[in-house]
Amino acid sequence: MSHPRLAVFARKAKGQVAPLRILEGQRTGLSRSSHGVFLDAENNEVVASSPLGGAIVVYGREQKGNTSPIRMIQGSLTHLNSPQGIAVDNTNHEVVVSNDGGLSILVFDRLANGNVAPLREIIGPATGITTPEGIVVDPVHDEIILADEGDPEANPVIPPSLRIFRRTDSGNVAPFRVITGPSTGLIRPRQLQLDTERDELVLADRGLPQEFIYAPETQGYIGFWNRTDSGDQPPTRIIRGPRSQLSSPRAVYIDMENDEIGAGDTTSHSIMVYRRDFDGFDDRDDRDDDHEARDRGHRDHDHDRRGF
Amino acid sequence: MKRSRHRIGLLVGVLTLVAVVVACVSVVPAGAVDVKPRRVIRDRDPNFSTLSVDSVNNEILVGNDAQESLQVYSRTAHGLVAPLREIKSPPATDTTSPHNTFVTFPGQVIIDPLHNEIWSVGNDIADLVTVYSRTADGNVSPIRRINGRLPQFRFNRSWGLSLDTVNDEVAVTHQKRNRISIFARTTNTDTDPAATTKRTISGSRTGLADPHGVFIDTTVNEIYVVNSGESLVTVAGLPVGATASPSITVYARTATGNVAPLRTIQGTNTGLDHARPLFVDSGRQEIVVADGSPTDRTGTATSRRSGSSRETRPASATRRESSWTGSTTSSSSPTGAITRSPCIRGAREATSSRCA
Numbered sequence: 001m002s003h004p005r006l007a008v009f010a011r012k013a014k015g016q017v018a019p020l021r022i023l024e025g026q027r028t029g030l031s032r033s034s035h036g037v038f039l040d041a042e043n044n045e046v047v048a049s050s051p052l053g054g055a056i057v058v059y060g061r062e063q064k065g066n067t068s069p070i071r072m073i074q075g076s077l078t079h080l081n082s083p084q085g086i087a088v089d090n091t092n093h094e095v096v097v098s099n100d101g102g103l104s105i106l107v108f109d110r111l112a113n114g115n116v117a118p119l120r121e122i123i124g125p126a127t128g129i130t131t132p133e134g135i136v137v138d139p140v141h142d143e144i145i146l147a148d149e150g151d152p153e154a155n156p157v158i159p160p161s162l163r164i165f166r167r168t169d170s171g172n173v174a175p176f177r178v179i180t181g182p183s184t185g186l187i188r189p190r191q192l193q194l195d196t197e198r199d200e201l202v203l204a205d206r207g208l209p210q211e212f213i214y215a216p217e218t219q220g221y222i223g224f225w226n227r228t229d230s231g232d233q234p235p236t237r238i239i240r241g242p243r244s245q246l247s248s249p250r251a252v253y254i255d256m257e258n259d260e261i262g263a264g265d266t267t268s269h270s271i272m273v274y275r276r277d278f279d280g281f282d283d284r285d286d287r288d289d290d291h292e293a294r295d296r297g298h299r300d301h302d303h304d305r306r307g308f
Numbered sequence: 309m310k311r312s313r314h315r316i317g318l319l320v321g322v323l324t325l326v327a328v329v330v331a332c333v334s335v336v337p338a339g340a341v342d343v344k345p346r347r348v349i350r351d352r353d354p355n356f357s358t359l360s361v362d363s364v365n366n367e368i369l370v371g372n373d374a375q376e377s378l379q380v381y382s383r384t385a386h387g388l389v390a391p392l393r394e395i396k397s398p399p400a401t402d403t404t405s406p407h408n409t410f411v412t413f414p415g416q417v418i419i420d421p422l423h424n425e426i427w428s429v430g431n432d433i434a435d436l437v438t439v440y441s442r443t444a445d446g447n448v449s450p451i452r453r454i455n456g457r458l459p460q461f462r463f464n465r466s467w468g469l470s471l472d473t474v475n476d477e478v479a480v481t482h483q484k485r486n487r488i489s490i491f492a493r494t495t496n497t498d499t500d501p502a503a504t505t506k507r508t509i510s511g512s513r514t515g516l517a518d519p520h521g522v523f524i525d526t527t528v529n530e531i532y533v534v535n536s537g538e539s540l541v542t543v544a545g546l547p548v549g550a551t552a553s554p555s556i557t558v559y560a561r562t563a564t565g566n567v568a569p570l571r572t573i574q575g576t577n578t579g580l581d582h583a584r585p586l587f588v589d590s591g592r593q594e595i596v597v598a599d600g601s602p603t604d605r606t607g608t609a610t611s612r613r614s615g616s617s618r619e620t621r622p623a624s625a626t627r628r629e630s631s632w633t634g635s636t637t638s639s640s641s642p643t644g645a646i647t648r649s650p651c652i653r654g655a656r657e658a659t660s661s662r663c664a
Contacts, residue, residue, distance in 0.1 A: 066581070
C-alpha cells in the first residue's frame with residue numbers, strides 16, 4: 001500500500017494474520033518508498049530510509065504507533081538525497097546507505113544524529129553508480145556490495161550490476177569487482193543480502209511486471225551468487241515461477257538460524273518464505289512439517305511405550 | 309528451384325528458432341527453480357485506498373490497492389457484498405493471459421457521470437492515468453491513458469487526481485516531484501505521444517511537499533492540495549531533505565509555475581496526520597480531509613480560512629468509530645473523504661469486522 005509504515009509479523013506468521021505491531025503516522029518521519037529497512041538485532045533497533053524527506057530514521061526494535069524516531073539523520077551536511085538501501089556494520093559501528101539522488105554510497109557513524117556529515121562518500125564517474133538500490137556491508141572481507149539498476153533508457157544502455165567496493169573506499173573510486181552482463185539475468189536488482197555461512201549474495205530482482213510486462217523470462221526472482229563471483233556470471237540458482245508465487249520481489253531476508261529465506265513481493269502484496277536449501281522437487285510446506293513433527297512425536301511416543 | 313528455396317527458408321527458420329532459444333537461455337539463468345513457499349503472509353481483504361461517489365447512478369467507486377482493482381458498489385450497499393463491477397487484470401504471476409487494465413497501486417479515483425467515465429491514477433512506479441468506460445467490467449483496456457513516464461511529463465509517485473468538467477481539465481499531483489500537472493480532460497498519450505500539460509505548479513515558493521489529494525473547486529476557481537510535508541529543498545544550490553508539518557495549500561485555478569499559495573493551513577492545531585484525499589464542499593465552504601493511520605480521522609476545515617499566520621483547528625473531526633468515513637474495511641487509513649457512505653465490506657472479507 002502507499003501508506004508508509006513498518007509492520008512486524010511473528011516469524012512463523014502465515015496466511016491472513018495481523019501484524020504484532022505497526023509503526024506509522026506523521027511523527028515517525030517515514031515517507032513512501034522506504035525501500036531500505038535494516039533490523040539491527042545487536043542494538044535492538046530498526047534503521048530505515050525515508051527517501052522523500054531525504055532522511056535516515058532509527059527506531060527501537062519494539063517501537064510502535066505514531067512515535068518519533070530515536071535518531072534521524074537529515075540536513076544539508078548529510079548529502080542524503082532519496083536514500084534507498086541501508087546496512088549496519090556493527091564491527092566498525094557504521095551505517096552504510098545507497099543514496100539514489102546523489103548517485104553515491106554514504107557511510108555514517110552508527111550513532112549519527114541530526115545534520116551530520118558522512119564519514120566517507122563513494123561518488124563520481126569512476127564508481128559507475130547509476131541507480132543505487134540494495135546495499136550490503138561485509139566487515140569480515142571489508143567489502144560493500146551495491147545492487148545498481150543501471151539505466152535501460154540511456155543510450156547506450158547502462159546494464160544492471162552488482163558493484164563491489166572496499167569497505168573503506170572514499171571518493172571517486174572504481175569497484176574492484178563487478179557482476180554484470182547478459183548471462184547474469186539481472187533485470188531490476190533491488191534488496192541484497194549476504195549469507196555469511198554460505199558466502200553467498202542473495203538478491204531480490206523485481207523483474208518487469210511493474211512495467212506491465214508479463215513473460216516467464218522477465219518475471220522477478222530471488223537469485224544467488226558466490227560472494228567472489230565477477231563478470232558475466234550467471235547466478236548459481238534462482239527461485240522463479242508460478243509455484244514460487246513471486247512476481248516482483250523487492251525485498252529479501254536470510255534467516256540462517258532457521259534455514260529460511262523470505263521475500264517481500266510488491267505486486268501480490270505478500271511475504272513468501274522458502275527453505276534455504278530449497279530444491280524443485282520439494283512440495284512440503286509448514287503443514288507438512290507440522291505433520292512430520294507430529295508423526296515423529298508419535299513414533300517417539302511409541303518407542304517410549306515399547307521401552308526403547 | 310522452389311524446393312531449394314523452401315529448404316533455404318526452412319534452414320533460416322530453424323536457425324532463427326535456435327537463435328531465439330539461445331537468446332532466451334541467456335536471459336533465463338541455469339538453475340532456475342520454481343519452488344513452493346513454506347509459508348505465505350497475504351491479506352485477502354480489500355484495501356479501499358480511495359473512493360468516489362456517483363450520485364447520478366447511485367454507485368460508489370473504490371480503488372482497491374491490495375487486489376489492484378477498481379470496484380463499483382451500489383451507493384446503498386451495506387455489509388458483506390460483492391461489487392457490481394470490477395476492473396481487474398489477472399494476477400502478475402500469470403504470464404500467459406493478457407493483462408489489459410493497467411490498474412496498479414490506485415491513488416485517487418473519480419467517477420464522471422457526465423461523460424460516463426471512470427478515472428484512476430497508478431501510484432508507485434506506474435505513474436499512469438487510466439480512463440475507462442463507467443460501466444467497464446473485468447479485464448478491460450482503458451479508453452484513454454496519460455503515460456506520466458514520457459519525458460515531457462516525468463511523473464514520480466503520482467497520487468492525487470481531480471476532474472474539472474467545467475473547464476474540461478484534470479489535475480494530477482506527484483509526491484516526489486512536488487508538482488501539480490494540469491491536462492486537457494481528453495489527453496490521450498496512446499494516440500498523441502507528444503501531448504503536453506496545459507500548466508504545472510511547482511517550485512520552492514509553492515509550499516508543495518509530498519502532495520497527495522487535490523481538488524479543483526470551479527465555483528471559486530481554486531485548486532486545493534493536501535501535503536504530507538516531506539520534500540527536498542534547495543540550499544546553496546543543492547537538494548536537502550526536509551520534513552515540514554503537513555499542510556493544505558490553495559492556489560488560483562489557473563496558477564502556473566513557481567507561485568506561492570493563496571492560503572496555507574498548517575500547524576499542530578490542524579491535527580493533519582498523513583492526510584491523503586481532500587474534498588471541498590463549496591456550498592458549505594468546507595474542506596474535508598481524511599488522515600491516515602493510526603489517526604484514522606476525517607477532519608473538516610473552513611475553506612476560506614488560512615493558518616499560515618495562526619494555526620487552524622479543524623471545524624470538526626470524526627473518528628472512524630463514529631461511522632461516516634469513506635474507508636471502513638479492515639484496512640486502516642480512511643482515504644475516501646468524499647461523502648456519507650454506508651459501511652461496505654469486500655466479499656472476501658470474512659475474518660474482520662470494523663463495519664459493525
